[in-house]
Amino acid sequence: MNLRTQLRSSWGLIALNGIIPVKRMPLYLFNTLAAPFSFLFFIYILSHGAGAAIGFGVAGGLVLTTFSIGTSLQADMTHFRVDLKLQDMVVASPMRASTYVLGMALSELAFAMPGIVVFILVGYTTRTPGLLGLPIIVATLLLIWALGSSLGFFLATYLRDIRETFAIAPLLSLVLSVLPPVYYPITSIAPQYQWLGYLAPTADASQLIQGALGIGPPLSELDWLRAAGILIAFTAAFMLLAMFKAQWREK
Amino acid sequence: MPSAIAARELTKEYKGSHGKRALDRVTLDIQRGEIFGLIGRNGAGKTTFLRIAGTQLLPTAGHVEVLGYDAVSQANAVRDRVAVIPQESRPFFYATPFEHVYYYLTLRGFPAAEARKRALDTLGRLGLLKGKDTVLWKQSGGLRRRVLVAMALASNAELLFLDEPTTGLDALARRDVWTAVEEAAKEGRTILLTTHYLEEAQLLSTHLAILNEGRVLAVGTLDELVAKVQWPFRVALTGRGFTADETASYGQSAAIGDSQIVFTTQGGAEELTRLALTRGVRAVAGPVTLEDLFVQLVGGAVDEETEGEEEEGA
Numbered sequence: 001m002n003l004r005t006q007l008r009s010s011w012g013l014i015a016l017n018g019i020i021p022v023k024r025m026p027l028y029l030f031n032t033l034a035a036p037f038s039f040l041f042f043i044y045i046l047s048h049g050a051g052a053a054i055g056f057g058v059a060g061g062l063v064l065t066t067f068s069i070g071t072s073l074q075a076d077m078t079h080f081r082v083d084l085k086l087q088d089m090v091v092a093s094p095m096r097a098s099t100y101v102l103g104m105a106l107s108e109l110a111f112a113m114p115g116i117v118v119f120i121l122v123g124y125t126t127r128t129p130g131l132l133g134l135p136i137i138v139a140t141l142l143l144i145w146a147l148g149s150s151l152g153f154f155l156a157t158y159l160r161d162i163r164e165t166f167a168i169a170p171l172l173s174l175v176l177s178v179l180p181p182v183y184y185p186i187t188s189i190a191p192q193y194q195w196l197g198y199l200a201p202t203a204d205a206s207q208l209i210q211g212a213l214g215i216g217p218p219l220s221e222l223d224w225l226r227a228a229g230i231l232i233a234f235t236a237a238f239m240l241l242a243m244f245k246a247q248w249r250e251k
Numbered sequence: 252m253p254s255a256i257a258a259r260e261l262t263k264e265y266k267g268s269h270g271k272r273a274l275d276r277v278t279l280d281i282q283r284g285e286i287f288g289l290i291g292r293n294g295a296g297k298t299t300f301l302r303i304a305g306t307q308l309l310p311t312a313g314h315v316e317v318l319g320y321d322a323v324s325q326a327n328a329v330r331d332r333v334a335v336i337p338q339e340s341r342p343f344f345y346a347t348p349f350e351h352v353y354y355y356l357t358l359r360g361f362p363a364a365e366a367r368k369r370a371l372d373t374l375g376r377l378g379l380l381k382g383k384d385t386v387l388w389k390q391s392g393g394l395r396r397r398v399l400v401a402m403a404l405a406s407n408a409e410l411l412f413l414d415e416p417t418t419g420l421d422a423l424a425r426r427d428v429w430t431a432v433e434e435a436a437k438e439g440r441t442i443l444l445t446t447h448y449l450e451e452a453q454l455l456s457t458h459l460a461i462l463n464e465g466r467v468l469a470v471g472t473l474d475e476l477v478a479k480v481q482w483p484f485r486v487a488l489t490g491r492g493f494t495a496d497e498t499a500s501y502g503q504s505a506a507i508g509d510s511q512i513v514f515t516t517q518g519g520a521e522e523l524t525r526l527a528l529t530r531g532v533r534a535v536a537g538p539v540t541l542e543d544l545f546v547q548l549v550g551g552a553v554d555e556e557t558e559g560e561e562e563e564g565a
Contacts, residue, residue, distance in 0.1 A: 005360040012358030016343060016350070024345050024386065085340035089402070092305040092335040092412065095358050096327070103358070249326065250308045251266070 006099045013103030017076060018110030032068050032111040035173070036061035036119070039183060055215035058123040060183030063206045065115040066141045067177055069108040070148020071169040077104060077156030078165050097248040105149035116141065127213045136212040140205045140231070147201055147235040150242035157247040175200070182206040185216040198226070201234035253319035255410055255441035256281040256304050261313035263299050263465075273299040275465040276313065281458070283318075283409075286432065286442045288456030290449060290541075292549060295462040297445040298338050298414055304443070305335045305412045318409060334359075334408035336399050338415045338445070342387055348374055348398045349383040355402040373405035376434065378427045393420045400428050410441045417451060429455055453541040461548055468548050477538055480547045482514035485539050486523045492532035498523075503547070514543060 021028055040057040047053030081087035090100050120137065123129070129137075151172075159165060176182075180200035181189060186207060189197050197203045204227040211219040211227075219227075256279065263274040274296045281287045289297045302308040304315050306326040314321070320328040342351050349370055356366035374380050377397050387395050400416045413432070417425045425448075432455060436442055446452050452459060453473060460470040469476050477483045482502040488511045495511075498504035501523055502515035513523060520536045527534035539547070 008362070009358045009360055012354040012356075015357075016346060016354045020343075020350060021345050083341060084343070085337035088302070088305075088307050088337040089335055089340065089355075090358070091307045092330055092333050093359050093406075094331045095360075249306060250302075 006096075006102070009095050009099050010103035010106055013100070014107045014110070016107070017104060018107030022110045029111055029114060032065065032072060033115040035068070036064045036115060039064070040119075040122075043183070052215050054126050055123065055213050056183055056185070056210065058119050058126070059206045059209040059213060059215065060177075061119045062116060062123075062137065062141060062209055063144060063182050063202050064173070064177045065112050065119065066144040067148045067202055068173070069105065069112050069145055070150075070152040071165075071172050072111065073104055073108050073149055073152035074156045074159075074172075075162065075165040075169060076108070077153060078159045079162050081156065082159075082161060091248060097246070098243075101149060101153045101242065104153070105145065108149070109145070123213050127215065129213050133212040133214075137209055140208045140212075143231050143235045144202065144205050147231075147238050150235070150238040154238070154242045154246045176202045185210065187217050198230055201231050204228075204231045204234075252283060253316065254280045255283045255285075256287075256315065256317055256443065258300070258304070258315040259313055261300070261303065261315050262311050263296075263303060263308070264311045272311075272465045274303070274310070274313075277462075277465070277467055279460055279467060279470065281441065281443060283441050284436065284439050285457040286436050286444060286455045288452035288459040289443060289445045289462060290447075290452050290459060290545060291462035294464075296465040297462055299465075300462070301335075301412050301414055301443060301445060302337075305333060306330055307335070332408060333410045333412065334403040334406040335412040336403045336414060336416050338418075340399055342395050342398050344388040345386055347384050347386055348379050348390075348394070348401065351387075351398050352401050352405050356405055359406055369405045370401075373401045373431075376404070376427075376431050377401050378424075393424045396420055397424060397428065400431070404431055404435055408440070410443070411435060413442060413444045415446055416444070417446065417448060425451070449540070449542040449545055459541070461545060463549050469544075473541060473544075476541075476544050476548075480539065480544055482516065482519075482547065483539055484515050484517050484520035484536060485543055486513045486515060486520050486527075486534055486536045487511075488513065488523075488527055489533040489535075490531075492527065492530040514539065514547065 040054070040061050043053050043057035077087070155168060180203035181197045182202050186194055186197045186203065207219070207223070207227045208231070210216045211224065258277055258279045261274055261277040262272060264270070264272050277296070277300060289300065291297050299308065303310050304317050304322055306322050306329050309323065316322065317329045318332050322329050352370035352373060353366050356369055357363070361369065371380070374383050377400065379394065379397060379401060382390055382394065387398065396416070396419055400413070403411050403413065417428050420428065429451065432442055432444070444452065444455060458470065458472055459476060461468045469479050488498070490509060493511060495504065495506060498511050498513045501513050501519040504511055504513040515523065524534045524536045
C-alpha cells in the first residue's frame with residue numbers, strides 16, 4: 001500500500017470509530033472531557049480564578065486530554081479485538097498494523113479535539129504566550145498523542161477482556177497524569193525527589209506547555225532541552241515497543 | 252497454478268494447553284474456485300485452522316501455503332488477497348449497513364466511487380438495500396450478521412474465510428447468504444466455510460473435511476465420504492413392527508419414540524424396506540446425509556477414544 005492508499009484506509013477507521021459515533025452520540029465526548037474539565041473547574045474555584053493557577057489547569061488539561069486518547073484507544077482496540085473481532089478482519093486484509101494504529105489514533109482525536117481546542121482558547125485568553133507558544137504546544141501534544149497511542153495499542157494486543165481495560169485506564173491516568181507534576185509545577189516537589197517527576201513523560205510535556213504559556217518558574221535552555229529530550233525518548237521507546245512487541249498476529 | 256490452501260502437518264498447541272493440540276498434523280488441499288466445507292464439533296480445530304491460514308494466528312509446527320504464499324513468512328502477500336468473517340464477530344451498533352460495507356472497502360484501499368458501487372451491489376445481493384441507511388441498533392441480529400457477510404463478499408479477495416457465517420439467521424436470510432456465496436464461487440473465488448449447519452455444508456460445499464480433536468477424520472466430496480463409512484444407507488421406519496434386535500442385525504440403529512433409524516448397507520436397506528412393506532410399516536430409504544455421516548464418523552472416533560482411555564485406565 002502506498003502512502004495515499006494508507007491514508008485512505010485510515011479514513012475508514014476515522015469515520016467508523018471517530019466521526020460516526022461522535023455525530024450520532026455526542027455524549028461520548030463527555031467521556032474524554034469530563035476529567036480534565038473537572039480538574040480545571042476545581043482549580044478555578046480553589047484559586048479564586050487566579051491566572052497562574054488556571055494556566056496549570058490548562059497545561060494539565062491539555063496533557064490529560066491528549067494522553068486520554070491512548071487510554072481510550074486501549075479500550076477501543078481491546079473491544080474491537082475481543083468482542084467485535086474487527087482486528088481479525090483487519091489483520092486478514094491489505095491494511096497493515098501501522099495504518100490500523102494510525103487510523104485508530106486519528107479517530108480518537110475526534111473525541112479529544114473539542115477539549116484540546118477549548119483548553120488552548122482558555123490558555124490564550126488567560127495568558128499571553130510568545131510567538132513560539134502555539135508551535136511548542138502543538139508539537140508537545142503530537143508527541144503525547146503518539147506516545148499514548150503506541151502504549152494503548154501495545155497494551156490492547158495483550159488484554160484478554162474489555163474489563164481489564166477498566167482497571168488499567170484509571171491506573172495509567174493516576175500514574176501518568178495525576179500524581180506527577182502535570183497539574184502543578186515540578187518545583188512543588190522537594191528537590192531531592194524532582195528527578196522522579198521528570199521520569200513521567202507527561203510531566204515533561206506539561207513542563208513544556210507551562211513554559212510555552214509562561215507560567216511557573218521560567219525554564220532555562222537546559223530545562224527545555226531536558227524536557228523535550230525525555231519526552232521524545234519516551235515516545236520513541238513506546239513506538240518501538242508497539243512496533244516490535246505488540247501482538248498483531250497471535251502466537 | 253498452486254492450490255488455494257495447501258496445509259502440511261499443520262499443528263497448533265496453545266500456551267497452557269498441557270500438550271493438548273488444537274490442530275494435530277493436519278494435511279489438507281483446497282483447490283481454487285471451490286467452496287470447501289470444514290465441519291466438526293465445538294473445539295474440533297476448525298477456527299484454529301482458519302485463523303492460521305488467514306494469517307491471524309501462528310502455527311506451532313507444520314506449514315501452510317495460501318494462494319501460493321507461505322502464511323507465516325509471506326503473510327502480507329496472503330493478506331492482500333483474503334477476507335475473513337470471524338466466528339462471533341459483531342458490527343458497530345451505531346453505524347448503518349452501508350457505512351459498514353463502504354468503510355470496510357475503504358480501509359481495504361478501495362477508492363470512494365468503487366467502494367460505493369461495490370457496497371450497494373453487495374447489499375442488494377444480500378437483500379439489505381431496504382435498511383441500508385438505518386443504524387444497526389434498530390435492526391435485527393440476523394441482519395447484523397448479514398452485514399458482516401456483505402463486508403467480506405464486497406471485497407475483491409480471491410479467498411474468503413467464512414467462519415460460521417449464517418449462525419443466528421432465519422431460513423430465508425440463510426438462503427440469501429448461500430446464494431451470495433455461490434455467486435462468489437462462480438466468479439472464481441475460493442471459499443473456506445466452517446459451519447454447524449450440516450445441511451448448509453452439504454448444499455454449498457464441493458469438498459468437505461471433517462475435523463475431530465484437531466485431526467482430519469475424512470476429506471472428499473460427499474460421495475467420497477459416503478464411500479468411507481461402513482453403513483452408507485439409511486432407512487427411517489415409522490411405527491411398531493420391528494424389534495431393536497432385529498433392526499440392529501442390519502447395521503446400526505437408533506430408536507426415537509415410535510420410529511427407528513437404521514444405518515445399513517445398500518442390500519440391507521432394500522431388504523429392510525421390502526420387509527417393512529409386508530408388515531405395513533412406513534419406510535423411507537436413501538443414502539446417508541452429511542449429518543448421518545458426521546454422526547457415524549465423529550461418533551466412531553469418540554467411541555474409539557473412550558475405549559482407548561478405558562484400556563489405558565485398566
